Amino acid sequence: MDHGLKIAIWNVRGMNARARRHAIRSLLDTTGASIVCIQETKMELIYSAIVLDTLGSEFDDYTYLPADGTRGGILLVWKSRAVTITDPMFTTNAITAKVTTVTGTPWWLTVVYGPQDDADKVAFLQELRDIRAACPDPWMVCGDFNLILRDDDKNTGTVNRRLMGKFRRLTNDLALKEIYLNGRRYTWSNEQTPPTLVQLDRVLCTADWEDAHSGCHL
Numbered sequence: 001m002d003h004g005l006k007i008a009i010w011n012v013r014g015m016n017a018r019a020r021r022h023a024i025r026s027l028l029d030t031t032g033a034s035i036v037c038i039q040e041t042k043m044e045l046i047y048s049a050i051v052l053d054t055l056g057s058e059f060d061d062y063t064y065l066p067a068d069g070t071r072g073g074i075l076l077v078w079k080s081r082a083v084t085i086t087d088p089m090f091t092t093n094a095i096t097a098k099v100t101t102v103t104g105t106p107w108w109l110t111v112v113y114g115p116q117d118d119a120d121k122v123a124f125l126q127e128l129r130d131i132r133a134a135c136p137d138p139w140m141v142c143g144d145f146n147l148i149l150r151d152d153d154k155n156t157g158t159v160n161r162r163l164m165g166k167f168r169r170l171t172n173d174l175a176l177k178e179i180y181l182n183g184r185r186y187t188w189s190n191e192q193t194p195p196t197l198v199q200l201d202r203v204l205c206t207a208d209w210e211d212a213h214s215g216c217h218l
Contacts, residue, residue: 114200138209
């Protein structure tokens, strides 16, 4: 078990502006995280200076999936004194890598930023199946899926039941458990009046990952 390992997972909706990067750093400084999983960077190229400006010198290693123009993008950053991350794999909507600590069993981490188009979402679900087939060890997958799993993931009755069913079938077929979010019900708002509220961000894991991290919580 990785005692005390903290992971920050955040859709930042863009890292291009320096003021935005400093706001990200101010918040992350309070988390004590050793791994940071950032979605929607909106950046095609990320340099070491950008990582330093956003996260500080303790986060001394990183890898990233470029944005498509100004859409999407994933940044995975870690403190090498606390954790080793190796064997990165890059797919259309995800970064997957092996996580090793001094005390824990190695496990796979996948960070996702799911597509918005319905046809692409079907392909994204197959992408997750393919990732799992390539990573048979304990596995945790996190991020912004841009999909809902249950009716109550949205505060209105307008849900795509076909895609919701496909997502639920994926979690059942891969025997994924959800680490439930404490303290809030939704993770996205359209910021209108009245608002549409949705839970799009979540953390899923295999049973062997949960067994090895029995005290984990969000």
